[in-house]
Amino acid sequence: MKLRHPCPYLELANIFDLNLYLYCSDFFDLLIIPKLISDEEMEIVKSKVKKPDTVEITVGGEDGNTTYIHFECMCDLEKSVSPNIQRLGGLLELPVLYKDGWEYYKIISLNKKSQAKIMEYIQTIPEYEILSITDLDIDQYKYQFLTTNEIMKNLTARQIEVLVEAYEQGYYKIPRSIKTWQLAQKFNVSRTATEKSLRKAENTIIASIIPYLLFHQRSHSPFGMKQKKIKLEM
Numbered sequence: 001m002k003l004r005h006p007c008p009y010l011e012l013a014n015i016f017d018l019n020l021y022l023y024c025s026d027f028f029d030l031l032i033i034p035k036l037i038s039d040e041e042m043e044i045v046k047s048k049v050k051k052p053d054t055v056e057i058t059v060g061g062e063d064g065n066t067t068y069i070h071f072e073c074m075c076d077l078e079k080s081v082s083p084n085i086q087r088l089g090g091l092l093e094l095p096v097l098y099k100d101g102w103e104y105y106k107i108i109s110l111n112k113k114s115q116a117k118i119m120e121y122i123q124t125i126p127e128y129e130i131l132s133i134t135d136l137d138i139d140q141y142k143y144q145f146l147t148t149n150e151i152m153k154n155l156t157a158r159q160i161e162v163l164v165e166a167y168e169q170g171y172y173k174i175p176r177s178i179k180t181w182q183l184a185q186k187f188n189v190s191r192t193a194t195e196k197s198l199r200k201a202e203n204t205i206i207a208s209i210i211p212y213l214l215f216h217q218r219s220h221s222p223f224g225m226k227q228k229k230i231k232l233e234m
Contacts, residue, residue, distance in 0.1 A: 002102040003081065003128040008048035008074065013098035015044060021095035023211060024082055028054075029074060030214055032095065033067040050074050060210060068214055081105065084121055089114030095211070108136065151208045159201035162187065166198060 004010070009031065013020040021032040036059060037045070046052040054072040077083050082092055085107055093106035109115035122128055152160070165186060170177025184194040 001105045001107065001122065001128060001130050003105070003122070003125050004102055005081070005125055005127070007098075007103060009096075009098050010101070010103055012045060012048055014101060016041070020098040021211075022098070023094045024073060024075065024092075024096070027073055029071055030211065031069045031071075032211060033069065034065070035067065036065050037067050045069060058214065060207075068211070070214065081125075085118055088117040088121055090118045151205055154204045154208070155201055159197050159204070162194060162197045163201045171198075 009020060009022055012031075012033075016033065016035070016037075018034060021034075023030040023032075031045075042057070046055060049055060049071050051072045054070075056070040058068040058070070060066055060068065074080075075083050081103070082096070085092060085105070089110065091108040091110070093108060097104035107118060109118055122130075155163075162183070166172065166178070166183055169183065169186075171180075171183065180195050180198070181191040184191045187194065
């Protein structure tokens, strides 16, 4: 579903002329901007946030050019879309996408009754479009929120091979059962090449799941947030 209504995130997407991604809980929001933003642009973001003193900034991503902005949740329980959908029994597949002047939502309804209530609510929004409705079986439902494809799609066959071998040989145990030079011998390559394959694979996996880690980390610690900048080494 896509819709258009007064929303600070949609305004930011239009200002930056970029696709923005939002993870939202009852306590905190995580806004992902796929670029490094300047101090001036950060001030624009703060101007849209209800409590700018709760803002935290993390710079990372696979290429180091993604800005993660965390702040206290701005949802209005009566006016915001997400809490209304959840109140009516819907589950949101995060993130919400802000693109080309529209908000995009994926909603999971567990029964026809909640689906009817959600549809009735959506019809109160002046501008909306239902893009598709699909029946999900239980197996599809279990993998809606973070699929293996999202994690694996950027790994090479060699990286997967080295990771699996490293795991099976105890490289990730404490203490380690094997060293990288020993792994290298198994693949007839140099220690440097093996370490490079492992590091790239690990960074790719972390980059895939970091939004979820950041989201849950702040969701469980909603208070006492202070503004800071951290650069993640990717």
